[in-house]
Amino acid sequence: MRDLAVVLASGGLDSCVCVAEAAREFDLALLHVNYGQRTQARELQAFTDIADHYAVPSERRLVTDLDHLARIGGSSLVDASQSVETGEPDPASGVPSTYVPFRNAHILCIATSWAEVIGARALFIGAVEEDSSGYPDCRESFYRAFQQAITEGTKPDTEITIHTPLIHLDKPAIVKRGIALGVPLELTWSCYTEDSEACGRCESCHLRLRGFHQAGIEDPIPYKHGAN
Amino acid sequence: MRDLAVVLASGGLDSCVCVAEAAREFDLALLHVNYGQRTQARELQAFTDIADHYAVPSERRLVTDLDHLARIGGSSLVDASQSVETGEPDPASGVPSTYVPFRNAHILCIATSWAEVIGARALFIGAVEEDSSGYPDCRESFYRAFQQAITEGTKPDTEITIHTPLIHLDKPAIVKRGIALGVPLELTWSCYTEDSEACGRCESCHLRLRGFHQAGIEDPIPYKHGAN
Numbered sequence: 535m536r537d538l539a540v541v542l543a544s545g546g547l548d549s550c551v552c553v554a555e556a557a558r559e560f561d562l563a564l565l566h567v568n569y570g571q572r573t574q575a576r577e578l579q580a581f582t583d584i585a586d587h588y589a590v591p592s593e594r595r596l597v598t599d600l601d602h603l604a605r606i607g608g609s610s611l612v613d614a615s616q617s618v619e620t621g622e623p624d625p626a627s628g629v630p631s632t633y634v635p636f637r638n639a640h641i642l643c644i645a646t647s648w649a650e651v652i653g654a655r656a657l658f659i660g661a662v663e664e665d666s667s668g669y670p671d672c673r674e675s676f677y678r679a680f681q682q683a684i685t686e687g688t689k690p691d692t693e694i695t696i697h698t699p700l701i702h703l704d705k706p707a708i709v710k711r712g713i714a715l716g717v718p719l720e721l722t723w724s725c726y727t728e729d730s731e732a733c734g735r736c737e738s739c740h741l742r743l744r745g746f747h748q749a750g751i752e753d754p755i756p757y758k759h760g761a762n
Numbered sequence: 763m764r765d766l767a768v769v770l771a772s773g774g775l776d777s778c779v780c781v782a783e784a785a786r787e788f789d790l791a792l793l794h795v796n797y798g799q800r801t802q803a804r805e806l807q808a809f810t811d812i813a814d815h816y817a818v819p820s821e822r823r824l825v826t827d828l829d830h831l832a833r834i835g836g837s838s839l840v841d842a843s844q845s846v847e848t849g850e851p852d853p854a855s856g857v858p859s860t861y862v863p864f865r866n867a868h869i870l871c872i873a874t875s876w877a878e879v880i881g882a883r884a885l886f887i888g889a890v891e892e893d894s895s896g897y898p899d900c901r902e903s904f905y906r907a908f909q910q911a912i913t914e915g916t917k918p919d920t921e922i923t924i925h926t927p928l929i930h931l932d933k934p935a936i937v938k939r940g941i942a943l944g945v946p947l948e949l950t951w952s953c954y955t956e957d958s959e960a961c962g963r964c965e966s967c968h969l970r971l972r973g974f975h976q977a978g979i980e981d982p983i984p985y986k987h988g989a990n
Contacts, residue, residue: 596830596833598829598830598833601826601827602824602826602827602872602875603875605826606824606872606875606876607879634875635874635875635878635879635916635917636871636874636875636878636915636916639871639874639911639915640868640871640872643864643867643868643871644830644834644868646863646864646867647830647834647863647864647865647868648834650863650864651834651835651863670914670915670916670917670918671915673914673915675914676914676915678914679907679910679911679913679915680915682907682910682911683867683904683907683908683910683911684864685907686901686903686904686907687867687898687899687901687904687907687908688863688864688899689863690898
């Protein structure tokens with residue numbers, strides 16, 4: 535019998551490749567978090583489709599709400615009165631408006647509590663440092679620090695290791711890795727603003743489309759603008 | 763004008779003394795978290811009474827729900843089918859059933875996100891290592907690790923420092939410190955199981971009553987059993 539891994543599965547491209555990486559070594563437990571983001575319903579659909587694809591039983595799927603992230607605000611991703619940046623991320627302009635303050639730490643906490651209760655020994659998160667949008671909670675140094683918090687803050691006999699298999703990949707490499715692992719890329723959703731056809735213009739669409747283009751692979755999801 | 767501090771205020775004795783410590787140097791923003799614990803309504807009442815006492819304006823009070831801690835389970839504090847330990851904590855028996863897996867990390871995450879959005883420079887939490895019940899997420903080493911996760915996982919210009927003013931005090935010292943700071947001890951609630959009169963028997967009541975007794979001070983809240 536294989537050990538269990540809790541995988542953070544937003545429904546996006548990166549997290550779906552991360553699910554496939556985890557499945558190579560572990561039995562899967564998939565965690566999805568609604569945090570009041572604009573495309574919440576579409577992302578949940580993508581999560582369900584991916585969980586079905588990997589035949590994850592219902593007791594090993596956990597869908598939770600983090601309502602307070604929307605109440606706390608501070609991000610265009612959860613505050614409809616702010617606009618979402620479009621096009622190429624500009625490193626010089628600092629952390630983008632779509633940064634949800636400390637979001638990944640919240641999600642890691644839920645994953646850690648669940649892992650401790652079900653006896654999972656690994657947490658997988660598809661964070662990407664090098665090709666990301668400058669979110670501080672996507673840096674490898676953050677995951678190293680959080681690993682130490684898990685070690686110190688859980689029971690002495692709990693052993694949970696954070697895995698970030700994509701942390702140093704760029705988007706074309708992630709697309710190629712997804713193809714190599716047979717990932718159902720057509721089930722994933724990355725757009726920050728739309729839920730029937732991807733907008734093709736937000737930073738997330740921009741990074742995704744460029745990644746497929748540079749990998750020489752056609753993105754199988756529908757786009758309103760910008761796709762080939 | 764003074765800097766803002768986010769203080770984690772459960773409504774218990776320790777967190778109320780912690781509020782008073784924070785108020786010496788900072789303007790207060792008080793955070794309260796419902797996580798499906800048995801005495802949730804009573805603790806929220808204590809929080810409100812304490813916030814009123816310290817004249818904290820409504821926009822600097824945040825009450826949030828962490829429903830998933832109850833759904834994840836793994837603790838007698840949120841699972842009515844498990845019993846709560848009574849009497850003296852026994853260090854040899856390991857982590858007690860009332861440990862809610864990684865709970866304080868969840869609460870620190872909410873505090874960090876809120877602090878980042880409102881520009882608070884400090885987080886206060888009334889965790890107690892030495893006289894605690896052996897919860898791993900009450901150890902100073904956990905807070906040192908979490909501090910590093912905050913530093914790495916928030917924006918470059920965000921500076922948030924965790925303060926744990928009670929971490930090395932025992933309960934009698936906390937009671938005495940509360941008296942010295944004029945803390946409204948009569949407004950606090952610590953019992954894990956009851957909400958009109960404290961049970962006097964759960965570990966939390968046991969520690970509290972012993973603390974007052976050893977401090978030579980009468981506990982002003984009503985008890986069903988065990989008080990002098």
